[in-house]
Amino acid sequence: MIKFYYSGAPNPMKVALMLEETGLPYEAIPVDTRKGDQHKPEYLAINPNGKVPSIVDGDATVFDSNAILLYLGEKTGKFMPADTPKAKGELYSWLMFVASGVGPFAGQSVHFRNYAPDKIEYAINRYAYEATRHFGILDARLAKQKYMLGDTYTIVDMAVWGWARLMPAVLGEPAWAKFPNLKRLVDEISARPAAARANAVKDKHKFKTEFDDEAKKAMFGHLSEKVA
Numbered sequence: 001m002i003k004f005y006y007s008g009a010p011n012p013m014k015v016a017l018m019l020e021e022t023g024l025p026y027e028a029i030p031v032d033t034r035k036g037d038q039h040k041p042e043y044l045a046i047n048p049n050g051k052v053p054s055i056v057d058g059d060a061t062v063f064d065s066n067a068i069l070l071y072l073g074e075k076t077g078k079f080m081p082a083d084t085p086k087a088k089g090e091l092y093s094w095l096m097f098v099a100s101g102v103g104p105f106a107g108q109s110v111h112f113r114n115y116a117p118d119k120i121e122y123a124i125n126r127y128a129y130e131a132t133r134h135f136g137i138l139d140a141r142l143a144k145q146k147y148m149l150g151d152t153y154t155i156v157d158m159a160v161w162g163w164a165r166l167m168p169a170v171l172g173e174p175a176w177a178k179f180p181n182l183k184r185l186v187d188e189i190s191a192r193p194a195a196a197r198a199n200a201v202k203d204k205h206k207f208k209t210e211f212d213d214e215a216k217k218a219m220f221g222h223l224s225e226k227v228a
């Protein structure tokens, strides 16, 4: 049985979606990042980066959401494109684009818009600009084809869904008007039974909801340590 270390945040939710889509048996193990569970030695032994998600599958340990999507796709053969150099080229490119571009820039946009103690216009604009640019690239691709890799739903669409469904927090609700094709994909995936089950996973556990000093200390290490 796969052990799935998670919280209700966007990166774990992509993996919850894939686990539900594939029907693999798994045990969801909560990591309450607002209480600092991600920094406990037993969790750092699984993911030295101290973030969620991670999975343990027999003797395989995998961390980083997009690596897990790829691992589960290869394990099951499901939601993967054709096994050809051309299709693999597209898979790796778009999956890494989501991992290194869409995710981190959307995350920083959420941070500077909603969480930073000072509203720094330069930072807010930089990350909103890059997040808008990245979502625009996805939208343009989805204007030409139904899914990120063509005619079929794959792990790349799940990776996109993880962050794009949080558009209101990343760029504000009105931003959806700029990305109609991306909205179509997000709405389609959100309506899938597996997405409803993925969203319901976190309701099985009680996560801390208060964003108090303990939560800030656990999630924003830079507030207590000056390195620059």
Ligand SMILES: N[C@@H](CCC(=O)N[C@@H](CS)C(=O)NCC(=O)O)C(=O)O
Pocket (backbone or CB within 6 Å): 009, 010, 011, 012, 033, 038, 050, 051, 052, 053, 063, 064, 065, 066, 103, 218, 219, 220
């Ligand atoms: N590149 C990692 C990023 C993981 C990540 O940033 N996870 C967030 C939740 S979406 C987290 O664990 N936050 C808690 C913290 O930063 O302490 C991935 O894709 O899995």
